[in-house]
Each structure stands twice: as C-alpha cells, then as structure tokens.
Amino acid sequence: xxxxxxxxxxxxxxxxxxxxxxxxxxxxxxxxxxxxxxxxxxxxxxxxxxxxxxxxxxxxxxxxxxxxxxxxxxxxxxxxxxxxxxxxxxxxxxxxxxxxxxxxxxxxxxxxxxxxxxxxxxxxxxxxxxxxxxxxxxxxxxxxxxxxxxxxxxxxxxxxxxxxxxxxxxxxxxxxxxxxxxxxxxxxxxxxxxxxxxxxxxxxxxxxxxxxxxxxxxxxxxxxxxxxxxxxxxxxxxxxxxxxxxxxxxxxxxxxxxxxxxxxxxxxxxxxxxxxxxxxxxxxxxxxxxxxxxxxxxxxxxxxxxxxxxxxxxxxxxxxxxxxxxxxxxxxxxxxxxxxxxxxxxxxxxxxxxxxxxxxxxxxxxxxxxxxxxxxxxxxxxxxxxxxxxxx
Amino acid sequence: xxxxxxxxxxxxxxxxxxxxxxxxxxxxxxxxxxxxxxxxxxxxxxxxxxxxxxxxxxxxxxxxxxxxxxxxxxxxxxxxxxxxxxxxxxxxxxxxxxxxxxxxxxxxxxxxxxxxxxxxxxxxxxxxxxxxxxxxxxxxxxxxxxxxxxxxxxxxxxxxxxxxxxxxxxxxxxxxxxxxxxxxxxxxxxxxxxxxxxxxxxxxxxxxxxxxxxxxxxxxxxxxxxxxxxxxxxxxxxxxxxxxxxxxxxxxxxxxxxxxxxxxxxxxxxxxxxxxxxxxxxxxxxxxxxxxxxxx
Numbered sequence: 001x002x003x004x005x006x007x008x009x010x011x012x013x014x015x016x017x018x019x020x021x022x023x024x025x026x027x028x029x030x031x032x033x034x035x036x037x038x039x040x041x042x043x044x045x046x047x048x049x050x051x052x053x054x055x056x057x058x059x060x061x062x063x064x065x066x067x068x069x070x071x072x073x074x075x076x077x078x079x080x081x082x083x084x085x086x087x088x089x090x091x092x093x094x095x096x097x098x099x100x101x102x103x104x105x106x107x108x109x110x111x112x113x114x115x116x117x118x119x120x121x122x123x124x125x126x127x128x129x130x131x132x133x134x135x136x137x138x139x140x141x142x143x144x145x146x147x148x149x150x151x152x153x154x155x156x157x158x159x160x161x162x163x164x165x166x167x168x169x170x171x172x173x174x175x176x177x178x179x180x181x182x183x184x185x186x187x188x189x190x191x192x193x194x195x196x197x198x199x200x201x202x203x204x205x206x207x208x209x210x211x212x213x214x215x216x217x218x219x220x221x222x223x224x225x226x227x228x229x230x231x232x233x234x235x236x237x238x239x240x241x242x243x244x245x246x247x248x249x250x251x252x253x254x255x256x257x258x259x260x261x262x263x264x265x266x267x268x269x270x271x272x273x274x275x276x277x278x279x280x281x282x283x284x285x286x287x288x289x290x291x292x293x294x295x296x297x298x299x300x301x302x303x304x305x306x307x308x309x310x311x312x313x314x315x316x317x318x319x320x321x322x323x324x325x326x327x328x329x330x331x332x333x334x335x336x337x338x339x340x341x342x343x344x345x346x347x348x349x350x351x352x353x354x355x356x357x358x359x360x361x362x363x364x365x366x367x368x369x370x371x372x373x374x375x376x377x378x379x380x381x382x383x384x385x386x387x388x389x390x391x392x
Numbered sequence: 393x394x395x396x397x398x399x400x401x402x403x404x405x406x407x408x409x410x411x412x413x414x415x416x417x418x419x420x421x422x423x424x425x426x427x428x429x430x431x432x433x434x435x436x437x438x439x440x441x442x443x444x445x446x447x448x449x450x451x452x453x454x455x456x457x458x459x460x461x462x463x464x465x466x467x468x469x470x471x472x473x474x475x476x477x478x479x480x481x482x483x484x485x486x487x488x489x490x491x492x493x494x495x496x497x498x499x500x501x502x503x504x505x506x507x508x509x510x511x512x513x514x515x516x517x518x519x520x521x522x523x524x525x526x527x528x529x530x531x532x533x534x535x536x537x538x539x540x541x542x543x544x545x546x547x548x549x550x551x552x553x554x555x556x557x558x559x560x561x562x563x564x565x566x567x568x569x570x571x572x573x574x575x576x577x578x579x580x581x582x583x584x585x586x587x588x589x590x591x592x593x594x595x596x597x598x599x600x601x602x603x604x605x606x607x608x609x610x611x612x613x614x615x616x617x618x619x620x621x622x623x624x625x626x627x628x629x630x631x632x633x634x635x636x637x638x639x640x641x642x643x644x645x646x647x648x649x650x651x652x653x654x655x656x657x658x659x660x661x662x663x664x665x666x667x668x669x670x671x672x673x674x675x676x677x678x679x680x681x682x683x684x685x686x687x688x
Contacts, residue, residue, distance in 0.1 A: 022472045050472035055503030059465035062458070062500065066433065066469025069456050072476060074469075092459055196431050196454040196470065198482060203449035205457040212446055 005175040007168040008033035010138040011077065011103040011161070013175075014145030016047050017183040020075040020101075021190075022067035024052035024060040029115050030165045031079040031105045038075075057082035061089040061100070068098035069204055071195030073149060076100070079165065080107035080121040087125065090158075094129025094220060096205050099152030099159070099190075102130075103145060106265065106316075107165040108351040116352020117164040119265065119317035123293075123325040129220050131159040131227050132293040134264040138173040140246050140291075146178075147238055150187050154230050155223040164316075165352065167266040178242050186241045224295040231292065248292035251304045253279060257286025259367050260308040260341075264290045264326060267314055267348075267355045274360040285364055290326060298333045305334070308341045312367040314360070315377070316349040323347075323376035344373045348380040398578075402428050407450040409442040412607025414597030414614060415516045416442060417571040419451075419487070422514060422595075425581035428453050430483045431474075433467045435497060436460035437489030438523045439516075461496040463488040464504030467511045475510075483585055484511040490531035491521045494552050505561045505590035512584050512591045515554065518599035526602040533622070535666055537654045538602075546657060550669065555594050555628070562631030564589040568623065570596045572615035576625055576637055583627075596623045604653020613651060619643040621674040626681070634681035645670050 005013065011034045015023070023042065025035040041047035050067075054060045057078050064074040078086065083104055093100050108118035122132060131151060135141045141163050148159040163169055196204070208216060231248055239245045250268075252275060254260055263271050268289040275287045288304055290297070305311055311334075315324025322328060327345030334340040344367045349355040359380055366378070402423035409416040415438055423430070432451065434440060435458045443457075444450050458466045463486040471484045488497055493515035501513060520538045521527040528538040530552040541547040558566045565587050569577040577595065584591040598614045600607040617623040618638055622645060625637040646663045649655040658666070 021476045022469060024469065024472075048476070050476050052468055052472055053507070054465060054468070055499060055506070058461070059468075059500045059503055062462035062465035063469035063472070065458070065462070066456065066466035066471075067473035068469075070431075070470050070473030070477070072473040074473075088459055089462070196456060198429055198431070198454060201428075201449075201452055201454045203443060203446075203451070203455040203457065206443060206449065206455070207441060207445040207457075209445055 001179070002174050002176050004172050005138055005177070006033060006170060006172050007138045007141055007163055008170065009037055010142040010175050011145050011163070012037035012041070013177050014142045015075050016041050017178065017180060018146055018149045018187055019073065019189070020047070020049050021072035022050045022052065022064065022074045023076065024054055024063040024067070025076050025078070026054055026057045026060045026082060028057070028079050028082040030107060030169045031077045031082070031103070033169070034077040034103055057085045058089060061086045061093065064100050065089060065093055065096060065098060068100050069096065069196055071190070071192035073190045074100050075102070077103040077105070079105040080109055083121050083125060084109065087128070090125055090128035090130060093158040095216070097156040097223070099149070099156055101145065101148045101152055102158065102160045104160050104162045105165050105169045106162050114351040115165065117167050117266070117316065118350050118352065119162070122160060122162050123317045126294065126325070129157065130294065131157055131224070132162060133160070133291055134162045134293060135168065135291070136266060136268045136289065137168070138171070138175040139244070141168065142175055142177065143238065143242070143244055143246060146183055146187060147234060150234055151227060151231060153190055154234070155227045156193060157220070157223050157227060162265070164266045182241050186238055228295045228297070246291060248297045249300050249304065250289040250291065252287040252289070254286035254288055254304050255307060256284055257308050258284040259310045259312060259364060260286045260288050260305055261360070261364065262288045262290060262311060262313040262326060262330060264293070265316065267316060267360070270355060270357055271314070271360050274357050274364065278361070278364060283364070296329055296333065301330065301333045302337055305341060310344065310367050311341050312344045312346060312363055314346050314348055314355070314363060316355065318347055318350065318377070327377065342373055344370070345377040346380050347377045353381070398424060400424060400427070402452045404450045404452065406444070407442050408444060409438070410601045410607070412600040412610040413442070414571045414599060414610050415439060415518060418516045418577070418595045418597045421571070421574045421577045422581050423451070423453070425578035426483055426485065426585050429481065430485055431456070431470055433458050433463060433470060433484070433486045435463040435466070435486070435488050435492045437492050438518070439487060439489070441523060460492055462500055463492055463497045463513065464500035464502070464509070467513070468504050468507070468509045471509055471511050486511065486513045488513070488515055489523070490515060490517040490519060491529045494530045494554050502561065505558060505563050505592070508563065508589045510588055510590070512593065514593045514595060516595045516597040518597050518602060519551070520602055522599050522602040534669060535649070535655055535658050535662060537657060555592070558592045559628045559631045563592060565591040565627070565629055567592070567627035568594045568596070568625055570614050570618050570623065570625060571598065572611050572618060573625060573638070580627060602654070604656070605651055609651060613648065616643065616648040620645045620648050620670065622648060622670055624674060624677055626677065634677070636677065636681050
C-alpha cells in the first residue's frame with residue numbers, strides 16, 4: 001500500500017516489517033527520526049523488540065554485538081560522528097560474522113559542525129568488512145533495508161544501508177509499504193548458524209594466533225564474494241514477491257553513450273533529469289548508478305562502461321591527499337583493462353551544498369570538451385575564499 | 393554459608409595464567425557459586441589470554457570475548473536478546489579487569505547500571521594494566537611503581553574508589569571480595585545471582601608478575617590487603633545499606649607494602665602518610681556504614 005513517507009520512516013517501516021528483535025541506538029541528527037519511530041513501535045507493541053537506549057553509539061553497536069551473538073535479529077541507525085565512534089566495533093561486527101543491519105544517514109564530518117549530506121562518513125569505513133548500499137529514494141531505502149537482513153543473515157556479514165542526509169532522510173515521497181505476509185515470505189525468522197548456547201558452550205572472538213587469523217580474514221572475503229552472488233538471487237526473489245528490483249548498479253542509456261556519468265545516492269535522481277534533457281539535444285550521455293559499494297561490482301562496472309569513451313564520476317565525498325572515493329574505486333576497477341575509457345573525477349556538494357542540474361550539466365560539458373583528465377579531482381563550484389588565512 | 397556446588401568445577405586446568413595468578417583463582421571461585429547456567433562476556437584483559445587461544449577454552453560456559461571498553465554494553469545486548477527469546481533465567485556476567493572497568497570501560501558500565509540492566513558485572517582488580525606489561529590504571533594505588541610510573545615518578549595519586557562510584561548509581565547490589573576469603577566471595581556471588589538488576593562485585597586479585605612478589609605470596613598478600621583495611625570487605629544494597637563483612641585487627645600497612653617490589657622505593661615517611669590515607673578511607677567507610685545503620 002502506498003504511503004507518503006519520510007525517508008527516515010521508510011527505514012523504520014522496513015525494520016518493523018523485518019521483525020527486528022533487539023534495537024539499540026543513540027541520538028544523532030539527522031538519524032533520529034528512524035529510531036524515534038521504532039521506539040514508538042516498541043512502546044505500543046507494534047514491534048515485539050527490545051529497544052536499548054544506550055549512552056553512546058559505541059555502546060549501541062557493542063550491545064548489538066552481544067545481541068546478535070545471542071542469535072537474534074538486530075538493528076541500529078547512526079550518522080557521521082556516531083559512525084566514526086563505532087569504527088572499532090564495525091571491524092568487530094564483521095570479524096565476529098554478525099548479521100547486524102544499520103541505517104546510516106550520510107552527513108558531513110566535523111569540524112566545522114555540519115549536519116548536511118556528505119558521504120565521507122561511511123566511505124571512510126570502507127575497509128571494515130561491512131556490505132554497503134547507497135540508496136537513491138524512499139522506496140529503495142525501504143526495500144534495501146528489508147533485503148539487508150536477508151543478505152546479512154545469508155552471508156553472516158553486517159550490512160550498512162546509506163541514505164543522504166535531508167535530501168533523503170527528511171524528504172517525503174510516496175512509498176509502497178508491503179504487507180507483513182509478503183515480507184515474511186521473503187524474510188523468514190532468523191536461524192543463526194551459531195550463537196551463545198548453554199547446551200553447547202563455546203568461546204567466541206577469542207585469541208586467534210597467526211596460524212589461524214589469516215584464514216579467518218579470508219573467510220570474510222569469501223563471504224563478500226558470496227554476498228555479490230546472493231544479491232542477484234535475492235533480488236530475483238524480492239522481485240517475484242514484491243515486484244521491484246533496484247540492481248547492484250543501474251545503467252541508464254549507457255549502451256551507446258560516449259560519456260557515462262557515475263553517481264551514487266540522491267544525486268542520481270537529479271542526474272536522470274540531466275541525462276534525459278541532454279539526450280533530447282542529441283548528446284550521447286549515459287548514467288551509471290552505483291548502489292552496491294561493498295562488495296564492489298567490478299565486473300558489472302567493466303562491462304557497462306565498455307561502450308564509453310569517457311567516464312565522469314561525481315563524488316559527494318573526498319579522500320584527502322587522493323581524490324573522490326567512488327572515482328578511486330572506478331579507476332581501480334578498470335586499470336587492468338587495457339584501453340578502458342579515461343576517468344574524470346568531480347567533487348561536488350560536500351557538506352550538503354546543492355548539486356543542481358546545472359552543476360551536473362557543467363560536469364558533462366567539461367568532460368566532453370576535455371581531451372584528457374587534467375587532475376585526479378576537479379572541485380566543482382568552489383567559491384572564492386582567502387586561502388592565505390593563517391599563513392604568515 | 394550453604395553452597396551445594398563447591399565440588400563442581402566450571403573451569404578446566406590448563407589455563408595460561410601466570411603462576412600464582414589471583415584472577416585465575418577468582419574466576420574459579422566465582423563460577424563455583426554461579427554455576428554453568430551462565431554466559432560470560434570478557435572484554436580485553438588478562439583473561440582474554442588466560443582463557444586460551446582458538447580453538448580451546450578453559451571455561452565450560454559460553455564465553456563472548458569483547459572489545460576493551462564494551463563490558464557493560466555487550467552484556468546489555470546479550471541480556472536483551474535472551475529476554476526477547478524468553479530466557480530470563482540465564483545469568484549474564486561481565487568479567488573485566490581494572491583497566492576495562494575503572495578506565496576505558498567506565499562509560500559503558502555506568503550506562504548499563506544506570507539502565508539497571510539485569511546482569512552481574514565482576515571486576516577482578518590487579519591494580520594496573522598487567523596484560524600489556526604493568527602500566528598504571530586509575531586503580532593503581534598510591535605509592536606504586538608501574539612501567540608508566542617508574543623511578544621517582546611513582547604514582548602519587550589515590551586509587552579510584554570504584555565501588556563507591558557504583559553505589560552512587562544506587563544499584564541493587566555492590567560488593568567487594570577477595571581471593572583470600574573464598575567463602576565470602578562465593579556467598580556474595582550466589583547472593584548476586586539470586587538478585588535482579590545491576591549487580592557489581594569487585595574482586596581483589598593479586599598479581600605476582602606485576603607486583604614483584606613470589607607466586608606463593610598471592611593469597612597471603614590478598615589477605616593482608618583486607619586485614620590492613622587497604623581493601624575492606626563490604627557490601628552495599630540499593631546504594632544505601634552498608635554491611636562490613638570483616639573487621640580487621642589493626643594490622644599496619646607497612647607489612648603489606650614491604651613484601652611487594654612495586655612499593656620498595658617508599659620511605660618510612662611515605663608509608664606513614666599512606667597509613668593515614670588508609671585509616672581515613674576506613675573511617676569514612678565506617679561512618680557510611682554507621683550512618684546507614686542509624687537511619688534504617
């Protein structure tokens with residue numbers, strides 16, 4: 001049934017439908033609406049779950065590590081500084097092979113204080129062993145959150161569902177909220193492969209010397225590979241029951257495109273408009289949306305960008321001393337393929353600055369009219385500031 | 393005291409603690425009292441090693457090794473999960489060292505007991521970061537040498553009074569215990585087990601390796617800590633009702649200090665001032681117990 005839902009509440013509805021059993025969270029803007037709604041559902045009995053009101057994000061994830069090790073379905077939500085505080089335990093959750101699901105609202109890192117959209121918070125957690133999704137709209141947020149539980153429990157890895165601050169978390173859109181029966185048939189009750197059990201007492205997460213640690217790490221990578229394969233199968237099942245697929249990546253008019261724009265998150269929706277408009281003018285432009293960031297969809301990317309003569313990656317994030325992070329990943333995916341198209345990196349919209357249709361169109365023309373990339377990243381729309389401040 | 397399970401062992405031989413390790417004794421006594429319907433969370437501490445490497449475990453109960461500062465939070469999650477599964481009987485215990493309790497884990501512990509989470513938190517206290525090679529913690533006592541309070545920089549700050557910090561949270565039960573008084577330790581563990589809400593037990597666990605003493609002195613030193621009132625045995629219910637479990641007979645602290653290498657640099661004057669501090673702390677505890685008695 002279609003409802004007009006805030007992006008945050010699309011997450012809450014998904015978690016309700018997924019029948020999460022232990023939820024633990026700490027307040028941070030712009031994530032709070034997600035857990036406020038869930039807190040309400042726990043209080044009024046709509047959701048039969050324990051809600052732990054812990055004293056920090058670090059403890060929020062630590063509590064879920066305890067709960068998931070006890071064999072129940074778990075959920076938390078956070079953003080930015082809160083995610084950074086969890087960093088140590090992000091590694092712990094994947095290393096312990098716990099299928100924890102997290103909604104992560106992409107917000108800029110301080111200082112200066114900035115609560116607006118920026119993906120650097122979650123991309124800085126790239127190497128922690130979490131499956132990562134970046135969503136475009138409210139429907140995708142709801143569907144992906146439900147799918148996240150299925151995927152996490154299948155491969156025993158934690159899953160992070162990312163949504164842009166405000167552009168998605170606080171925007172109301174029509175969203176189809178599936179009925180409980182459909183979701184139950186897609187997502188059966190969690191059957192843990194291992195759990196703390198009095199009848200079979202085991203020690204978890206103990207000392208792992210060099211003779212075994214490396215194999216444990218390799219197992220995580222095998223699970224990542226499995227996650228990619230299973231994602232396809234899972235989307236098929238989800239599509240059969242609920243009639244929607246979103247894809248690990250989505251290619252829009254890429255078949256004959258000379259320039260392919262690569263985006264993630266809400267900037268994709270704006271880019272769709274730009275591509276449609278440029279196509280009307282006869283420009284051969286395509287759009288490739290990357291939704292699944294870990295495991296990174298290497299082969300899909302290689303295949304889908306083949307026709308292009310240029311690739312332009314738009315990053316609402318940055319790795320200081322290097323470049324936009326999606327651009328890095330795209331380059332790394334292509335570098336072993338001789339003759340691959342050159343990759344132009346564009347950084348835009350940091351800290352919630354608008355990425356308008358004009359900005360995206362500029363990026364297209366800059367790319368089209370260039371003979372070769374001049375640098376690793378072009379910062380789009382920088383204002384004139386006094387760079388000499390603080391220098392003597 | 394009636395304990396019907398004294399002969400039961402829930403800890404195997406073959407653990408990898410140092411000879412004379414007080415923490416190994418403390419664990420053995422605690423589990424005798426709690427029994428095997430217990431799940432234990434062990435944040436980083438000596439016991440992360442003592443329990444044995446993968447795939448072995450010296451404990452015959454489920455153990456969840458956890459990050460250093462998470463003792464209170466992980467236990468909260470384990471409890472919540474068992475409750476939602478309908479298992480409200482299993483005892484959930486966090487077993488942490490003084491570093492994981494007094495220092496890095498204090499926030500999560502304070503958070504958990506403020507929520508009155510239904511679990512037992514046990515701190516085995518060897519008064520420094522022993523697993524990493526004897527660095528000072530906020531539990532290290534006044535006067536002690538450690539590798540980060542060496543030479544003339546020996547610790548000139550008091551030990552944090554962790555039990556009083558927990559008492560200030562008005563939790564149902566907080567107690568001290570010692571490996572030298574196993575009956576008292578097991579009685580308190582059993583008492584804690586039979587209660588609900590947040591319960592805290594602080595066990596004095598001597599460390600021959602870190603304290604510079606022969607391993608056979610472990611129990612004797614722990615006993616002297618109680619006899620000198622350096623580590624009094626007492627319990628507090630609901631943050632109000634104090635009971636002192638052992639009345640010492642006037643032993644002086646210098647005997648206790650003289651037997652340990654970590655205090656060998658202290659002068660007679662230093663020891664006199666330490667004696668004054670210990671007396672002051674003991675009198676404060678007596679006043680608290682007395683005040684509680686008068687008003688009850």
